[in-house]
Amino acid sequence: MDYEIKKAWGVLLRLFHWVYAITIIVLLVTGYYIYRPWFGLYQGGASFSMALSRYIHFVAGYAFMGAIVVRIYLFFFGNRQERFLDSVPVTPRNIKNLFGTVIYYLYITDRHEERLGHNALFMLFYIITLFLALVQTLTGLYMLFPENLSLQSMGLSLFGTQQEARLIHHFIMWYFIIFTMTHVYITIWNDIEMPEGLISSIFNGKKFKTKKA
Amino acid sequence: MSRNLHEADIDIGLTRRGFLKGCAIAAAALGLSDAMIPRLAEAAASAQRPPVVWLHFQECTGCTEALLRASHPDIGRLILSLISLDYHETVMAAAGKQAEDALEGTVKRYEGKFVCVVEGGIPTKDGGVYCKIGGRTAMDILKGVAPKAGAIIAIGTCATFGGIQAAMPNPTGAVGVRDLIHDRPIINISGCPPNPISFLGTVLNYLTFKRLPPTDQLGRPLFAYGRKIHDQCERRAHFDDGRYVERFGDEGHMNGYCLYKVGCKGPETFSNCPAVRFNDVEVWPVLAGHGCVGCTEPGFWDTMTPFYERLPGVKLPVGKGIVQGADSAGKKILAITAAAIGIHAAVGAGKKMAKKKDGRKTGQKTEETR
Incomplete structure (x- = not known):
């Protein structure tokens, strides 16, 4: 069987992916520390472990926000695979692909539609994740600037009090832990099942596709 | 006033020192410079004392107690001498019909000018029967008094947001004043109990500058709740x-x-x-x-x-009334996900092995069966 190399992901998308991935890990670790500080560094040694965690959490939060903006930009101005209609399950083609992928992932069939970009199932969770990421940044900003009155009216109308925003922020943290875990697993699974070089494609942007005769 | 009022040997008057001290504390709480203290004192000493009607609904009188039982009674005395307290169920001498007449009289005489202080939540369920004073429901009293007030000060978390009796399942349908009255300015001094200084600051701000202090989006004065x-x-x-x-x-x-x-x-x-x-x-x-x-x-x-x-604590949809910590719910979902991933991988590996066996039998490569 012959394969050809095809360009799948632009540089901006790859950059987005890695900023998103690294900030999520950093935010999860520092965020959990802020929620439940499980150690104090050198007690009494002026280590400022909480102040440092909060600082890193906020810086990473801003990078995370930047990554979200880049991804939304790419939905409209990215290459063909990166655009909104290519894989979001709103078109008949993508809805068909969504169910096809579910069946394929459940080992019911071996047949699946080969795509250069994302499959629709992934994209569905991608959209949910992006939406929750947005909620996460809004609750985060609401808690970060408690004295800002316009943020207060936004927070009160969308989430409730600071404490309720904190609870929402905390629950979405669990979503991100589970999403990260599932995402890494399903990527490795796909890389084993299909010889397209999925994992390396997020580094070099290229995929191997069967040459059509 | 920390002891009984009827003990004649206690002087309930306010000393000059106590008066100025109270004004200075209020100025500090309001975030005003000390140059403003004379103005506050002047406003506080002026003869025009705003008539105040103090309504008690579903509450424990803790807010009033916090105000009156300060160890140095100056703040409480200052507040009581700043305002003309025409109706207050805890401290007024009148009772029964006299008391209700005092309320009615003040509302009629000072319509649009008096300050209505509300302490306690207002039950709304079943026509508000869960709190009645003089045969009238709390809702009825508030609807009669509040729209005629110049300003409303809700004191305590019960009067501002419903408080303890509004906790789940809120059997009496208790709400705060801001949920019932929308057309009058409301200042929320929340807290259980709120600091008397926050109340004093609000009143002094109103007397000195003739307006209510700036508030946050929940109607709480910024000088105290900012x-x-x-x-x-x-x-x-x-x-x-x-x-x-x-x-x-x-x-x-x-x-x-x-x-x-x-x-x-x-x-x-x-x-x-x-x-x-x-x-x-x-x-x-x-x-x-x-x-x-x-x-x-x-x-x-x-x-x-x-x-x-x-x-x-978070109520989980599964199981009746189980209040689980937010965390243990997350950890459970995480464990289920990990188990699902494990099962999925195991099924995949099993299927591959089975396929390899089949492939060897028919002499085909697994790749081509796709």
């Missing part, structure tokens, strides 16, 4: 440095470390408690070694319990 407790706390350095009380009575607790891990709600509560403190004896809960319980916030009780956990 900042979080956490950001003004004297234990904040311990928080930043990662030094926490792990359990009440442990070494960290004895050393005065941060109470964050034993559920202090200071990081999500707006109030001036750490700056102004209580009862003129310079204490407040966190200084005494107990975490803040978040009493000034809407949804106090439901969103702030359990008091010794960081986040409120």
Whole structure:
């Protein structure tokens, strides 16, 4: 069987992916520390472990926000695979692909539609994740600037009090832990099942596709 | 006034020193410069005392008690001499019909001018029958008095957001004043009890500048509720440095470390408690070694319990009334996900092995069966 190399992901998308991935890990670790500080560094040694965690959490939060903006930009101005209609399950083609992928992932069939970009199932969770990421940044900003009155009216109308925003922020943290875990697993699974070089494609942007005769 | 009023040997008058001290405290709480103190004193000493009607509904009288039973009674005395208290069920001498006549008279005589102070939540369920005074429901009394007031001050968390009786399942349908009255200016002095200084500051602000102080989006005056407790706390350095009380009575607790891990709600509560403190004896809960319980916030009780956990308990849809910690719910979902991933991978590996066996039998490569 012959394969050809095809360009799948632009540089901006790859950059987005890695900023998103690294900030999520950093935010999860520092965020959990802020929620439940499980150690104090050198007690009494002026280590400022909480102040440092909060600082890193906020810086990473801003990078995370930047990554979200880049991804939304790419939905409209990215290459063909990166655009909104290519894989979001709103078109008949993508809805068909969504169910096809579910069946394929459940080992019911071996047949699946080969795509250069994302499959629709992934994209569905991608959209949910992006939406929750947005909620996460809004609750985060609401808690970060408690004295800002316009943020207060936004927070009160969308989430409730600071404490309720904190609870929402905390629950979405669990979503991100589970999403990260599932995402890494399903990527490795796909890389084993299909010889397209999925994992390396997020580094070099290229995929191997069967040459059509 | 910390003792009984009828004990004749106690002078209930206000000394000049106490009066100026009260004005200075109020100026500090309002964030005004000391150059403003004479103006505050002038306004406070003027003959025009605003008539005040003080309504009690579903409450414990704790807010009134906090006001009257300060160890140095100056603040309480100052407030009572600043205003003309025409109706107050706890301290008024009149009773029965006389009392109700006083209320009616004030409302009629000073329509649009008097200040209506509300203490306590208002039950709305079943026509509001759960709180009746003189045969009238709390809702009825409030609807008769509040729309005619020049300004409304809701004092205490019950009157502002419903408070304790509005906690789940809220059997009496209790709500705060702001949920019932929409066409009059309302100042919310929340807290359980609120600091008398916040009330005094609001009244003095109203007398001096002839307007109500600026508020946040929940109607709480910014001078008192503009900042979080956490950001003004004297234990904040311990928080930043990662030094926490792990359990009440442990070494960290004895050393005065941060109470964050034993559920202090200071990081999500707006109030001036750490700056102004209580009862003129310079204490407040966190200084005494107990975490803040978040009493000034809407949804106090439901969103702030359990008091010794960081986040409120969460009702899971499965199982009746099981209140699980937010965390254990997350950990369970995480474990289920991990199990699902494991099963999925195992099925995949099993299927591959089975396919390889089949492939060998028919002499085909597995790749081509796709």
